[in-house]
Amino acid sequence: MVTTESVARPRPSDPADRRLWDIAATVVDPEVPVLTIEDLGILRSVRTTGAGVVVEITPTYSGCPAVDAIRDDITTALKGSGIENVAVNVVLAPAWTTDWMSQAGRDKLDEYGIAPPAPRRSDGVVGLGLGIRCPHCGSLHTRETSHFGSTSCKALYVCLRCQEPFDYFKGH
Amino acid sequence: MSHSKHVVSTAITAETIAESHLVAPEAVALYALGLGDDALILAQRLGEWIAHAPELEEDVALGNIGLDQLGHARSFLTYAGTAWNKSEDDLAYFRTESEFRNRHIFEQPNGDFAVTIARQFFVSLYFDRLYRALKESTDPTLAAIAAKATKEVDYHLDHSVQWLLRLGLGTTVSHEKMQRAVDAIWPFVGELFSPEAALRDLDDGVGVRPELLRESFEEDARRRILDAGLKVPTAPFARGGGRDGIHTEVFGHLLAEMQVLARAHPGATW
Numbered sequence A: 001m002v003t004t005e006s007v008a009r010p011r012p013s014d015p016a017d018r019r020l021w022d023i024a025a026t027v028v029d030p031e032v033p034v035l036t037i038e039d040l041g042i043l044r045s046v047r048t049t050g051a052g053v054v055v056e057i058t059p060t061y062s063g064c065p066a067v068d069a070i071r072d073d074i075t076t077a078l079k080g081s082g083i084e085n086v087a088v089n090v091v092l093a094p095a096w097t098t099d100w101m102s103q104a105g106r107d108k109l110d111e112y113g114i115a116p117p118a119p120r121r122s123d124g125v126v127g128l129g130l131g132i133r134c135p136h137c138g139s140l141h142t143r144e145t146s147h148f149g150s151t152s153c154k155a156l157y158v159c160l161r162c163q164e165p166f167d168y169f170k171g172h
Numbered sequence B: 001m002s003h004s005k006h007v008v009s010t011a012i013t014a015e016t017i018a019e020s021h022l023v024a025p026e027a028v029a030l031y032a033l034g035l036g037d038d039a040l041i042l043a044q045r046l047g048e049w050i051a052h053a054p055e056l057e058e059d060v061a062l063g064n065i066g067l068d069q070l071g072h073a074r075s076f077l078t079y080a081g082t083a084w085n086k087s088e089d090d091l092a093y094f095r096t097e098s099e100f101r102n103r104h105i106f107e108q109p110n111g112d113f114a115v116t117i118a119r120q121f122f123v124s125l126y127f128d129r130l131y132r133a134l135k136e137s138t139d140p141t142l143a144a145i146a147a148k149a150t151k152e153v154d155y156h157l158d159h160s161v162q163w164l165l166r167l168g169l170g171t172t173v174s175h176e177k178m179q180r181a182v183d184a185i186w187p188f189v190g191e192l193f194s195p196e197a198a199l200r201d202l203d204d205g206v207g208v209r210p211e212l213l214r215e216s217f218e219e220d221a222r223r224r225i226l227d228a229g230l231k232v233p234t235a236p237f238a239r240g241g242g243r244d245g246i247h248t249e250v251f252g253h254l255l256a257e258m259q260v261l262a263r264a265h266p267g268a269t270w
Helices: A015-024 A066-080 A103-112 B014-020 B026-047 B056-081 B088-093 B113-134 B140-168 B172-188 B197-201 B210-227 B251-264
Strands: A043-049 A052-057 A086-090 A142-146 A154-159 A165-169
Touching: A015 A043, A015 A052, A015 A066, A052 A066, A066 A086, A142 A165, A142 B056, B026 B056, B026 B088, B026 B113, B026 B140, B026 B197, B026 B251, B056 B088, B056 B113, B056 B140, B088 B251, B113 B140, B113 B172, B113 B210, B140 B172, B140 B210
Parallel strands: A052 A086
Antiparallel strands: A043 A052, A142 A154, A154 A165
């Protein structure tokens, strides 16, 4: 499915909120530190209210333990820019999908040694099951060793050409 | 047709719910409490496998599945707690055995790996049917929790089905153990579809009446058991009573382990 950038990264149009968004957007995922929360598509909104700045994030998976660390990091980043009252809310709807990951994020993941998620299609067209590309040698001759990996969002793969194991950020 | 529930931001943390003054109606809270307890107790059982699974990949897999279940439990319990001014931790750590509402299949001991797979197979198939229906709930919080959970339960079901096939169609020993495991868990399957008392006072469309999931569940369960070369059990179902706070003898031990730290050091964080 082609997801428009405006859904994946709803950056505010108000200039003041936009500046705050850009500060929050620098926070990285503690489990995958090459990705920012903006790259992942888990930063959902930033707005100024009478009581302070309210930031909304969404978890990749329901039990993702990185959420607490990300919440603290956003608060720290905004306080570093002089914002005193920061509330970071976790929202569940709409549910996150790997389709919200930016192209820059996908490229960074690949360089980091994690195979980026394959696009998901919801238009009813069944994609041909091409192999997941090995981030080390580029071979498509790879095999899933476990659907569950070091974090909720990853699966374990092994490359049958270079024999190296690698993580795959699974399409979700 | 309104799409508002798909774009509404639904708060799930205790702090945000308190700030938003979102309060679950009593009957909705009771319903969410039951669903939350099911997920919480399953997560606790799955956590017992950490460092004990037959291979490293399974340690990781069962841990991940348990973590997803814990995520669902936290959402449901936080939402339920708004009705009684209780946090998710109050509900998880400071209720007694008879105050828990989980159905019995979730508290059943892990047994050997085959027993855990049999339990995972039945409950994942049940969750798949339940959450697919619940994501259409007219209650936006329940709908959001279910929509999120549906995507995760897909993996859980796939995991247990692959093992069911592998063990059922594997060696003579694995086949016998898988059959024994399916037979052992089967009596607890019936309770999953007993009526939810909390839904009696609610309009249709808020919760999912489990009776309505039974046919599709049984059809799929039978087909997959037969695909794995196993026999569909014919034993009668056990009595149940989890939603009324009646539990099997194993439950007190589970609770003791789950709650001891929080009760010994109330309010501690780490």
